[in-house]
Amino acid sequence: MIESSAEQFQIIGAPIAPMSVIACAGSGKTFTAVRRLAEMRRQLGDQRGRIALLSFSNIAVNTFRREYQNLIRSEFAGIAYGRVEIDTLDGFITSNVLCPHAYRTMGCDRAPFLVAGTEPFLRNRDFKFWAEPVGRPAFPVRPTDLHKIVVNFQAGRPRYDLRSQNTLIPINNGATVISRLGALGAYTHDMGRYWCHRTLARQPGVLRALARRYPHILIDEAQDVGTVHQAIIEQLIGAGSQVSLIGDPNQGIYEFAGADGTFLARYGQRAGVTCLGLTRNYRSVPAVLDLANRLSARADAAHRVAPETTHGAFFAPYRNTDVENLVAAFQAAVLAADLKVERSAVLCRGRTMADKLSGSEGAPGQGTVKGFAQAAILRDRNKDYRGAFKLVVAGIVGLLADPPHGLAARIAQPARSSDDRALRRIIWAFTRDPESGLPAATLTANAQWHKLMLERTRALLAKTAQLHGLVSIGNLGNKLARTGLPNAPMIAAADLAANAAARIRADTVHQAKGESLDAVLYLTAKKEHASALLAGVDTEVGRIGYVAVTRARNLIWLGVPANSLEELRPVLISRGFQEAGAAEQA
Template identity: 70%
Template structure:
């Protein structure tokens, strides 16, 4: 997209007032938001305040930063382009509230630091449940009627914790300066409430904030935004309520919908879909009761929305058939995906079974599998980092989080490079997963970990634990490779199409999508966007540019077929050559 539409121009050039922008899927939100950010900064003129564009994922933030940089290079964006910040909402509150100021409210003697779950001292902060103690990183915070409550997910169910009990654990953790991703929002709200001068200064520094993917705003984020609005900050939201799929955090899109009804907030929209072919846009309209228009014309190759039945025993054959259909439609399998509702099913279909071994060895084995079979070097690095730091006698608090966030913690890059090299190099670092696990892989692992810890102690003054042999015992490792030769040679074949969850694919634009649903998921999709499961289905549908397949269980097909046809699906193999 190079030219703004009339709808986009209305948003980009609007006066400096709060806005609520309801945008359909594929409507060019990135294009619009970045240019709106530049226009806000231009209209601010010599005002020393900063304009901020915030979102919810590092991928989105990287895209925004690249787009803004190109805009700066290719066109004049007005005065003060440097007084612009692009970050995640959590990154914003970390930099401006948690790291410099939260320790006072937490009762800590040092700056607050993030913990991710790989720190050994967190064993003393597990919380009890009806079944077994859970990691503190699994505790969620929410706000209802102005009061905090705490809960955790138990499969698809949400379990509420006793507030006094949960608060006691959180406060104990806070007194050493530690917070988890979710509890950071809790401490941000408490800090801004307890230190109003910080809130006033923050509103002066950021007089205008634009929040993308605003349907993902949960109850605690919402409360923080209300604090900023109350202090005089003008907040604009852009998003699609029909893609609110984080209901466990209260992020169901309702805040975005209601925000546009406030006095003084301009209510605008983006209704043109630049991503999908007309058949998929028509389907999305029927599901969401919208009337968005497709910018694209129908291609000559096979395209559109189809349903196909499957039996659980034949899911692999269905994926193979889908991959063949992607190739026949001349689409890119690398930009296509099989999407599932749950992580467990996605892992099974992707072949991501759990690694053998116990404790730290199990984590390192999983890292080797991710690297060698899945080519997931970042995932392997994160696992190796947590495992290596668990083998240090007294690692600095928050070091795991610092090592996996290099942009925010540049001072830790030398240690990060050392662990990256260990992770990537199977010849001198994390051993090759094709080696026999108990007799070849494990002895090499022990030898190389010892060498790595020696280097870490020499160059970074971080001593290792004294009982390394016990920490890295080979219990649970098989007399077989971690990854079979067949799995590794499969990497020489055309890449197998990606299998992932809908949540992980949110925000992406994919050439082709197979949404593998059970009866409940398919029925919820067809019923529309009034439930979270229905919205998850809607997100899966609207990821697809050209081709969408909906996998429906064979035993539910007869019941669902009339509704499938009424919504605009075609049956695969029946009139499937173009539309």
């Protein structure tokens, strides 16, 4: 996309005022948002204050930063582009509220720190959350599941739940434990949002200063705004910030956090908010867009024309016992359509199925050793270096005698301080290199792999002690025992060789959100999931299906449980799907 469309130009050049932009999938939101940001900065001239462009993932933020810098160099040279901040919404509140100001509200004597769930102090019973399902005994939440503790606002009051699969289980001591953690300065992402809201409520001077510093805020992917984020945004609006939202309510798939797209959908109805839209899809071929329009009751226009190769929407039945055959047939169809396997994906609703298909469903060993083994498998079989790195960080920090609070979270995320960056590089090198770092998963696990892992981990810990003063525990041999490791490789050499050829990625719909993929196979594990997709976007399950469909540029396959195909076939065809066997003639 080189030139702005009429719709995009209307948004980019609009007067500076609160705005609601409802954008269809593939409509060039990044292109539009970056140019709107630059135009706002140009219109403001030398006026004080900054403009913030906020989103929900580091990938999106990195894209915005790169595109904005390129745009400034090529088209907007000379404007005060330094008065712009591009970050995640959580990064924005962390740097502006949590780190500098929240300690007073939390009652701690240090800068607050993010916990990863592996910190030893979290095993103290005073920091134990208790989940209490209706009609069942309460049970403690494992520290490693702290990230599953969800904070929501209902009628202005916080509610605490444990997210388990697709349900929320009430926490019966949420306020108490969050306050105890807060007194130490500890928080998770959800708790951080809670503390940000309380800080702005209890320290009105901070809120006023923040609104003066950021009089204009653009929020991308605004359908992902949950109840606590919404409460923070309302505080900023009340203090004088002008907020604009950009997104697609039909892609609101984080209902557990209250992010169902409702806030975005209703924002344009407020007095003083300009409501505009983006209705041209630059991503999908007409046949895929027609399906998306039927599901969402929209009438978006396709920018692309139909290619001569196979394209469109197809369905195929499968049983759990032959899902690999369906994946293989889909991969063959991707290649036959002259599409890229590495730019295509099998998408699932749940992590369990995605892990099973990607070969990431488990690793041998116990405790820290199991984490290192899983990291080796992710790296060697799946080429998932990021996932491997997070596991190695958790393992290494868990082997330290007295790690600084928040160290694991600081290392696992893009490091801000020079000391964190240096330590991050050391652990990253250990993770990536099977020759001198984490051993290859093709070695015999309980002999070769374990011996090398123990030797190299000791060497890494000695290096961190020498360079960073981080002392390891004294019983490494016991902590890194070979218990549970098989007398065989964790990955067979033949499997690794097979994976050397391009193997299609398997992931969840939530992880693929925001991506543009050549082809998508969406696996519906139950008839109810397929039915919800076909029924449209009024439910979260339907919206999850809609997101899967709208990721596809050329080809979407729907995997339907074989025992429900007869009932669903008429609805599938009426929605625009074809039998997968017809793909060869399409």
